[in-house]
Amino acid sequence: MAEKKLLKRETYCGSVREEHAGRTVTVYGWVNNMRELGGLTFIDLRDREGLLQIVVNETFADPGLLKRIGKETVLAVSGQVARRTKPNPDLPSGQVELVAQRIDILAVSEVPPFVPENRGNVSEELRFKYRYIDMRNLAMQRNFKLRSKVNLLARNFLDHEGFLDIETPILTNATPEGARDYLVPSRIYKGKMFALPQSPQQFKQLLMVAGFERYYQITRCFRDEDLRADRQPEFTQIDIEMSFSEPDELFGIIERLVREIFALRGFDVTLPFRRLSYCDAMARYGSDKPDLRIPYEIEDFTAEAASWKSDLLDSALAKGAKVKGLVIPEAGSYSRKQLDEINETAKKLGGKGVIWMKKAEDGYKSSLKVAPDAIATLFQKRQIAPGSLVLLVADSEAPALLLTGKLREHLGKKFLEKNRLEFLWVTDFPLFFFNEEEKRLDSNHHPFTAPCSEDLHLLDSQPLEVKAIAYDLVLNGIEIGGGSKRIHDIALQKKIFQMLNLEEKDIEEKFGFFLNALKFGAPPHLGIALGFDRLIMLLLGEDSIREIIAFPKTTSSLCLLTGSPSSVSQRQLDELGIAIKN
């Protein structure tokens, strides 16, 4: 059979408008729905741009053809565009319709397990298995179109700023620090492994040593850790590195980039973004990625608490506890049951519980045995609105702040407006934290992060007090980026490795090539990586990163479409010199 050539498409279904009226066009698409009214049939034909109503009336030569058409059948339809006598205002193409003169069935479809239009009412499990049907949905098509646009915008923007797109290896070395690696066995060197990059960190730093000065890459990263609504084992980041610069300049570039990205959906992002040191973020929000849309902050009640004559609090205070609290607007009316639930939540979050205080109709009430007068005084002195709920947590400072911070986010959900954007730079992270499990220092960011120069003298005496030149970009409580100024001095880099308790042998084996590069004129440099998927998710107001990744994995790291990961043949294993245990 001779190959039948397709006609050139002049217009998409979803793009047909009044100006096409009278013209003869050919469109291609999938049958979204069909309505048969006896001698008259309507077909909603769908392509990536939208729907177009096709009319099949008595002028159509082959009505028997309709019997072979069902949902998701792929058609080519030629005919004349006509103005509708009764337009459909719900459809962008609703002023017109296409009167079919010729219909070709290009592909048939079995009855689909669900129709794209109805994806919102179908389990995610089924949508993943038939992801290609799921993505026919016009909202999904919009998501991926926007994702593509953002990608292009970022490239153009960064190119314009003098950044070069340079690719780095996907097959690279396992890293001793950080997340679990995905390993790839080497066939030629049996027993040795490549690892997929958790980020191109060392390569981009080497590109700075190589003198490119400004690098970017929109690239895949891999981390073998458990998944969440905003976490996938492979994800994309906009990776950026630049030489001879300071954070202020980088912040400016990122802010303008983010502003342009959000303008694609009509957001007017005000610059510059707010900045908060890690210390302040923890003190005020109990989180290093606070959602600033929530209208209340953590307050310190330690001084007042000392005067309440509560045995419970007094014994805690004697041990050096702090009393941290929240004043939550409009929560004073919570029922006893709701307050008990908050207490349960606090316990689930790892706390001992919370104390609540409120003003009821018959006076001040509290879950703590304390004189009502004391509460009244507190409400007056702090000018707490009568409808508010006061929640208190007594514990050592750090855990008290963490718990209060979690409660702040948990109880603040009703204040979250989807179309409000609160960007925030969190800066001055501690360089190290103490790894309780392994009883050693660990990098907060990564071991290439530069300490603040004014804290250098504390490295030996009080390493936990040393601040790093490290920063995170936070949007509405979600970390969308992070970076740091890097160490470009070999002596300092060696010292940091040693402080992290890395064996001399490991340093040499894992980072020898990198330390070597620092010997040959490494310029001062800094960088950042933006989580591309999270950015798109927030841009689109989606709640899950899976909505904007074409073929995502489930929360247990499976691909329901392809069935990966899967077994491999004995021959493949033999070639790699690998034996599977059990």
Added chain:
RNA sequence: GGGGUCGUAGUUCAGUUGGUUAGAACGCAUGCCUGUCACGCAUGAGGUCGCGAGUUCGAGUCUCGUCGGCCCCGCCA
């Protein structure tokens, strides 16, 4: 690794105290219908109650295990 929650027709769900033949809506099939756009009307087909074991005279329902989806904690330099 831990906690929560869900799994019944193609889909979304209901299913009483453990009790006869497991229901509804949508979808699907067939027929009728010339202005529908959630078309309408009529008729019909469609079930390994995720899987396995146990308790019981009897299990969709109770117990244990297991597989899978989602959310959270840990983890994510």
